[in-house]
Amino acid sequence: MKYVSIGEASATYKIPESTLRYYEKQGLLPLMERDAAGRRLFSEMQMALLETVLRLKQTHMPIHDIRQYIAWVIEGDSTTRLRLDMMTKHKQAVLDEIATMTDALKGIDYKIDRYRGRLQNK
Amino acid sequence: MKYVSIGEASATYKIPESTLRYYEKQGLLPLMERDAAGRRLFSEMQMALLETVLRLKQTHMPIHDIRQYIAWVIEGDSTTRLRLDMMTKHKQAVLDEIATMTDALKGIDYKIDRYRGRLQNK
DNA sequence: TCTTGACTTAAACCATGATTTAAGTCGTAT
DNA sequence: ATACGACTTAAATCATGGTTTAAGTCAAGA
Numbered sequence: 642m643k644y645v646s647i648g649e650a651s652a653t654y655k656i657p658e659s660t661l662r663y664y665e666k667q668g669l670l671p672l673m674e675r676d677a678a679g680r681r682l683f684s685e686m687q688m689a690l691l692e693t694v695l696r697l698k699q700t701h702m703p704i705h706d707i708r709q710y711i712a713w714v715i716e717g718d719s720t721t722r723l724r725l726d727m728m729t730k731h732k733q734a735v736l737d738e739i740a741t742m743t744d745a746l747k748g749i750d751y752k753i754d755r756y757r758g759r760l761q762n763k
Numbered sequence: 764m765k766y767v768s769i770g771e772a773s774a775t776y777k778i779p780e781s782t783l784r785y786y787e788k789q790g791l792l793p794l795m796e797r798d799a800a801g802r803r804l805f806s807e808m809q810m811a812l813l814e815t816v817l818r819l820k821q822t823h824m825p826i827h828d829i830r831q832y833i834a835w836v837i838e839g840d841s842t843t844r845l846r847l848d849m850m851t852k853h854k855q856a857v858l859d860e861i862a863t864m865t866d867a868l869k870g871i872d873y874k875i876d877r878y879r880g881r882l883q884n885k
Numbered sequence: 886t887c888t889t890g891a892c893t894t895a896a897a898c899c900a901t902g903a904t905t906t907a908a909g910t911c912g913t914a915t
Numbered sequence: 916a917t918a919c920g921a922c923t924t925a926a927a928t929c930a931t932g933g934t935t936t937a938a939g940t941c942a943a944g945a
Contacts, residue, residue, distance in 0.1 A: 648921070658922090659904055667902090678911055680922055692870075699867040704902070718881070725878035732871055739861055745821040748814075749854055756847035759840070770891070780892090781934055789932090800941055802892055826932070 644674070644682040653688070654695060661691075668708040669694045671715055690714070700735045766796070766804040775810070776817060783813075790830040791816045793837055812836070822857045 651658045664670050665681070670690055674682040683691070690711060697707045710727055713720035773780045786792050787803070792812055796804040805813070812833060819829045832849055835842035 646922085657904080660902090662923095663903060678922075679924090680911090696867040696870045699863050700871065721878050721881050725875060725882065728871055728875050728878065732868065732875065735864055735868055735871070739864055742822050742857055742861055745818040746854065746857055748818045749822065749850055749857070753847060753850050753854065756843050756850065759843050760847065768892085779934080782932090784893095785933060800892075801894095802941090 644684055645688070647681045647683070650683045650688065650691065654691060656691075656695070664691075664694060667704055669704065669711055671711065697731075700731065701738065702731060706731075766806055767810065769803045769805070772805045772810065772813065776813060778813075778817070786813075786816060789826055791826065791833055793833060819853075822853065823860065824853060828853075 645653070647658050647661055650656070650661055661670070661681075665673050670687055673687060674684060676682055693714075694707055694711070697710065702710075706727070710724065713724050713727075767775070769780050769783055772778070772783055783792070783803075787795055792809055795809060796806060798804055815836075816829055816833070819832065824832075828849070832846060835846050835849075
């Protein structure tokens with residue numbers, strides 16, 4: 642298996658090292674290995690988990706829920722149903738948020754038009 | 764002109780009164796009037812500003828920027844250009860965020876499919 | 886008049902999600 | 916051997932956006 646350092650993981654996903662350490666402490670990156678000098682080794686599993694964590698963060702899932710999800714991933718197949726339910730609910734929350742933003746954008750667009758018009762007739 | 768109490772404003776937009784007081788203190792609701800007993804009176808202008816503030820919050824504009832925008836609204840027509848530029852930039856930021864979320868949603872959908880399949884073949 | 890309910894204030898407190906700090910350990914190139 | 920850069924830790928600090936608290940004022944109905 643291939644391992645990468647915290648510096649490489651940081652560069653790969655453009656996440657500060659401090660944030661990666663924070664994520665480990667928060668249980669978002671469990672089972673982290675270390676080299677003889679105590680430095681973190683990110684295995685392919687950690688990198689895959691990290692990618693998942695980042696996806697969930699991009700869609701505004703709170704750390705608390707991400708921690709639960711990751712714990713279920715580690716726990717294995719017996720938690721498939723729980724993970725399916727969680728992701729299904731989360732998907733709906735994300736769709737709702739996108740709808741809210743899209744709707745608010747209409748009001749913003751309206752103002753942009755109004756400001757443009759005002760600058761024209763000046 | 765029609766005035767409404769903080770309680771009515773709170774009920775209208777489903778925002779806690781404490782939050783409305785906080786917004787006023789943060790400069791998001793300026794020029795607030797008061798009755799003889801010192802209670803806030805939301806004029807139609809305050810209600811319109813509040814609606815704008817809520818729209819900007821729904822699209823994740825930081826309070827700091829909302830404050831600047833509202834100050835420009837109060838300042839009047841001489842700030843039209845500044846407001847147009849700010850809203851144009853903000854619109855792009857919102858579109859970027861929606862794109863990021865939509866993209867992350869693909870990874871989430873993929874997992875949902877995988878979990879569903881796994882539960883089928885059980 | 887007295888109680889109730891809605892309101893007021895400033896200041897303290899809370900939650901979330903990091904980031905920074907201070908002190909120290911390694912491994913490698915000069 | 917020593918200096919450099921990359922790494923380590925726990926704990927303190929920060930930013931953002933509110934929420935809660937404690938003490939008090941006021942108007943209207945019983």
